[in-house]
Structure formats: structure tokens, C-alpha cells
Amino acid sequence: MANVTPSTVSRVMNDSKLVKPRTRQRVLEAVQSLGYVPSKAARMFKYGKSRIIGLVVSAQHISELIFNAGFQAQFKALTEKAHGVGYNILIITSADAHAESYFGVIKSQAADGFIIMSPYANEALASMLDDSGIPYIFNMKYSDRPEDVYFASSDDFEGGYIAAGHLLGLNHTDIRFIVGSVKGRLVSFNNERMRGFMQALSEYGIPFKEEMIVRIPGQPEESYDGIARFFRSEKPTALMISNEITAAAALNYFYDHGIRVPRDISVVGFGPSEYYRGLRPHLTHMNADIAWSSGRIVEMLLQRIEGEPIGIEPFKKPELVIRDSTARLE
Amino acid sequence: MANVTPSTVSRVMNDSKLVKPRTRQRVLEAVQSLGYVPSKAARMFKYGKSRIIGLVVSAQHISELIFNAGFQAQFKALTEKAHGVGYNILIITSADAHAESYFGVIKSQAADGFIIMSPYANEALASMLDDSGIPYIFNMKYSDRPEDVYFASSDDFEGGYIAAGHLLGLNHTDIRFIVGSVKGRLVSFNNERMRGFMQALSEYGIPFKEEMIVRIPGQPEESYDGIARFFRSEKPTALMISNEITAAAALNYFYDHGIRVPRDISVVGFGPSEYYRGLRPHLTHMNADIAWSSGRIVEMLLQRIEGEPIGIEPFKKPELVIRDSTARLE
């Protein structure tokens, strides 16, 4: 229609200077009137890159991820950051959380890099991806090797340590740490928080006992019942609750049974302040800076994709936000 | 490595019968040991289809969408349904909610069909997509033309009508309908709910007044203040609250100011029951069946992509779930 060859059209579409203004004009008019848009698929094929970031979640854990209070903030931060630099996000699920399963879906996708939302550390997967030269970033510490720094998260050891220290400083000793678990297995950040918790206990000279760790499912449907079951037989003076949903469920249980917070029990939550602002009473909590970690994740991943050196700064120390749910034990 | 041509490998990868078992074996071994995976990009290019569904949101409205309580359930339902049939979901944002802006990003993507999360009706966009033969489904009624049935949502007119009828039946007449708005414009479902509200009023012989409609932002950061500002000067006996975040903010305001629900004020919410289960007091609400509509959206879209005839059933009537937040006005 513009009486030019595809090459010239290509040049126009790619803003090459090597086109006479008059020709460019003709081409643009034709493009306009035909509604022509270059085929994304052909471009991907030709360039070998898609400007797509794969967000990998295991199907087994997707509920856990999505119904986590931080998910919305995380999703927003990830997409906005990625879209800001011209990348789109593709949601990918693997059947389960094993390295092979992740690796299989990852290899078969046309994405330039992957964000792996894994519930557990997964050194094996990292090795496989390294071997294949596929850029990736995890949402948390995924390995114990010091050279494995391709993740960004809040420092969960510190979180557990600071939260426990806060309660211990208020004279609480009968503290329970409520954690979610998937098939009886602790997700990594709970392991870290637990280590921090134990560290604080030992500094205060309180012996750690197994029963201080209470496993209650973090899903909306099950949390409340789990809390109710626990309180049928136990009466601690303070709780640390690792999961926002469970924290909300606990508050609901207290509301329903006339248990006053913090007068009857002190509670510390973990997670984004934005979430806790919406609960009553307003919970004292360890704020995880989701916007920071999500932004960092995309940033690092893009650096890996572009082959640039990446800045190493995987952890951010969480902040204790004191609100209305913790009180000194007299 | 297997001493065969690419053609044969292709046949093996595609389970063609035209390969001698021994050859197939050799090829599979080579595939295994090389970790060969066919290029997704090349396949997309060749077939002209990507098995990707684009989820289109305007950048302006992404917060609103994500921080809506139904989003998590919706996201889960959409991804699980899509993944279940071998499609992945690509998150796409358009700069704004204008037809041209949506159309631009849609045309430039390598997706087989699009789910359009629009805050407003958008007949113009639908026409453009129809002209280009691009399959799409909206997340809500997007047009007044009876032939435009490419959407699935809860019936918001009924929602407003039933909710208002419930309060009117409890003798409330000083009812306010709190709706979110984006730049002063009502999102479509609020328009529908408002129409239902007015219909119920008129059946009860209560004159509608402009001030019954109260616009308060639905964002977490702004809702609480909006509620506080409203209650400085007003004292209705009942509220309908169109946005879950605002409903939670109102409950928090009541908690903070000693206002008892439902003794001092009755409240009806809108949105998924899963969400309201987590609030105290437990709100009476119109349940929107997110799982149904999300499932339906993907189903219809796939039917359009495959060129099958689509079942027409765009609306689901919402259900009044009576809990602890509404009481008879004596």
C-alpha cells in the first residue's frame, strides 16, 4: 500500500533514521489505515527474547501465596515495576514444589527470566537454572551457600528475634509462636523466624520447649478452627503469629469469646503494616516491606537478564511497629 | 546425536506415529541427555497461537482492582482454571481506561484472547475488538446492546435491590449507599447497584434523595478518613457499603468511636463471603460468587478462542447473607 518493501516498513516501525521523511510518512499512513501491528510472536522468535517475566508458583502453594496479606501489595509492586520497564508478567504454575517440576515448566516457557515464589529453600533448582543459564530470582533465601544471593526478602531471623525480644521485655515468658505449615513442613521464613525466636529466648535465659511452636494452617477456611482448638486447652500470656490470616482469625476468636487484647493476652503479628492497619485492635507487628522486596526482585532479575552486574543486598531488616496489642505482664 | 534430521525430532516431540520405535527411542535419549525443550517462541510463531490469556487492567485502576477483596479469589480462580486447560495468564496494563489505550496494548500482545478488567462499560473497545476478530471477555456488563454478552458477573442491579429491600424491611428509611468512585465517576457495578437501590426505595414509597449516595474512596489509605469525615456531620440508621475495604474501614471507625453495630447502625456489605467471614462484627452482605464468574469468564473466553459457540449466561444473582450487622429499627 505504501509501495515499499517489508524492510522499509521494519525500519519505520523501529524508528531507524535511514528512511526518507516522505517515505516514512507514506508507510505510517498505511500502517494507520490498515491497523498494522508487528507480530509480537515473530519478534520474540527473531530476537529470542520476549520481554516477559515468568512468575512461578507451585499449584499446591498458590492459595497460600495468594491469600497471604502481602500478596496484593506484592502483586502490585511486581507488575508496576515490570510494566514500567516494558516487561509483562506471566503467571506460571508448576505441579508441585520439587526442583524438577519447577524446572520443567520454566524451561518450556518463552520468558526472559523467572521470579520463583517457592515455599521452601530450593538449592537444587537454583543449580539447574544456573546450569541452563536461565536468569532467576527467588522470593526468599533459597540456599545456605554464601554465593547464592539471587533473592530479596525481609530478614526473617531478625523478625523473629525482635518480636520475641519485645514480648520478653514486657515480662512475658509463656509465649507461643504460631506458624503455618504445609504438609507438616515449615516454610523457610518460619524456620528463620523460629531461629530468631529461640535466640531471643536463650538471651533471656528462658528454656525453649517444643510446645512453644504451634502449627495452625494459614488458610482462611482453617485458621479460625485451628485457633479455637488451641485455645480449648492452652492459656499463654502472649502470642507471636507468623501468618496474617491466622492473626486475623485469632482476633476474631478473641472477639467472639470476650478475650481482651492486650489485657488478657498480648499478640504480635508479622506482615505488611497496610494489612494490620485494617485490623482491630491494631496489632503490634513486624512490618515486612513488601514494596521494597518486590521492587528489588524485579530490579535484580532485570539486571541478570540484561547481563549487568547485580547489586547484592538481599535482606531488609523488618521493623517493629508497636500498636495496641501488646502490654506489660504484671 | 541421535543421527536423525530435525523433522524426525519434531515428529517424536509431537507423538507422531510415523517413527520407528527404535528411532524414537534414540531421539528420546538424546532429548533427555541434552535437556532439549522445543522453543516456545518458535512454536508460537509457527502456529500463530500462544496459549496465553491476557489479563488487561488499566494502570490507573490496578490498585482498585488488586485491593478489592474479591481480587484474591478471582485471581486464584482465573489462574487455576486457565492453567487447568494449558493456558497461562499474562498481566497486561494499559495506560488508561480509554478504548484506544486498551486496544493498543491488546493488539500488540501475543495472547490468544483477553480478559478485560474494566472499571467502566466500554462498548467502543468491544466494537474495535470485534472488528479485529480478537476474542475477549469483560469482567462486567460493558454495553447496553442485547447482543453484547461477552461478560460474566454478579447481577448488581439485583444486589442493590435486595440489599436495600432488606434494610427497608427492617424499617430503616435513613439509608446511605456508600460507593467508591474513580475521579468522580461511578464504576459500572455501582451504577447498577444504585439503580437497584432506587427501585427498592420507590417500591417502599421512600423518595430518593441525592445525598443518599455517598462517595468515599475505596483505597485502603483513604477509606477510613472518608468514613470519618462523613460521620462528623451525618447520622444515618443504616448503611449499604459497596466496597469491602470501605466496609472494613467503617467497622474500624465504629470500633474506635464506640459505635455499636447493629444497635446504633445497621450495615450491609457487598462482596465475597470469604472476606466478610474475617470481619467483626460479621457483616450481613450480598455475596458475589467470584469463583463462578471467574470460571465462567475463562470458559467463555476459551470457547471464543476455539471458535466454539458460547453458552449465554452472563449474570448470576447475588445472595443475601444475613449475619450480625443488621437489626430492626424500633
Added chain:
DNA sequence: CTGTTAGCGCCTTCAG
């Protein structure tokens, strides 16, 4: 400045 050519990886003919 513009046209011609070739090739990205895959799959589907068509030949043998």
C-alpha cells in the same frame, strides 16, 4: 536512502 537476501526454530508437506 531502499531493496534483496537470508535465517531465527519449528512443523508440514512432498519425495523417496
Added chain:
DNA sequence: CTGAAGGCGCTAACAG
């Protein structure tokens, strides 16, 4: 049963 050839849409390199 397997190989050879061609083309999907695009762009970079080369020629003019």
C-alpha cells in the same frame, strides 16, 4: 518410516 524443502513475520547485513 525418514529426509529434504519451504514458509510462518521479522530484521540485520549487504548491495546498490
